[in-house]
Amino acid sequence: MQLFNWAMKSTKRQQQLVLAVDEKVLQVPAWGFDPALAIAIRLAIAEGLVAENSTGYEISTDGEFFAKEILKDADLFGRERSFLSAVGKGLTEGMIDATASGWEVK
Template sequence: MYKIGLVLLILHLASRGGKSSLPRLQLFNWAMKSDPRQKQLLLAVGEKVLQVPAWGFDPALAIAVRLAIAEGLIVENSTGYEISTAGQFFATEILKDTDLFGRERSFLSAIGKGLTEGMVEATASGWEVK
């Protein structure tokens, strides 16, 4: 449930049009695991350049995305995922309870819509399988 709630908050608070690619969702999930990582993303938003060479991909997040789709909270589209009306309602309910996701909501609100797909794509395009 935590990861599903996190995905919904990312889409609701920090994604343009409530949409995000899987690499971008994974980047946010990776950043949530430590304050220095969060600071890196906040700096990237300010500078409009993502200086993170790589980030981890968490299988639990991918499973949460699949469960959220099955529950009708998000939908898959050609570029990734989009929050549904039911997902927006769920995210709004989460935000009503100040005891839930306090650190996450603070970080996502600070990031806002500033971490773009273009920034993520520019970084990921430099990855190479050897």
């Protein structure tokens, strides 16, 4: 989620992720961690829209309903919808892990 949050902040970053899907390899030097996203996730958990599981997070039934209600308005989040549609399920956890595993903590 942090990677997608980082990408949403610029068209160039979004293009990098779309290219990664096409080339089947993610080539970004790093992406940022946004504390605001962590707070938003905690709020979504508190509201029952998202739940934690053994691998991360999953959307709840209430969260699915909420998302479907938002998606009914085609005028909302047009740029974001287009980007996420272009990426689809082509950006895999393996691609993300392979990129992040090359980073060193100093």
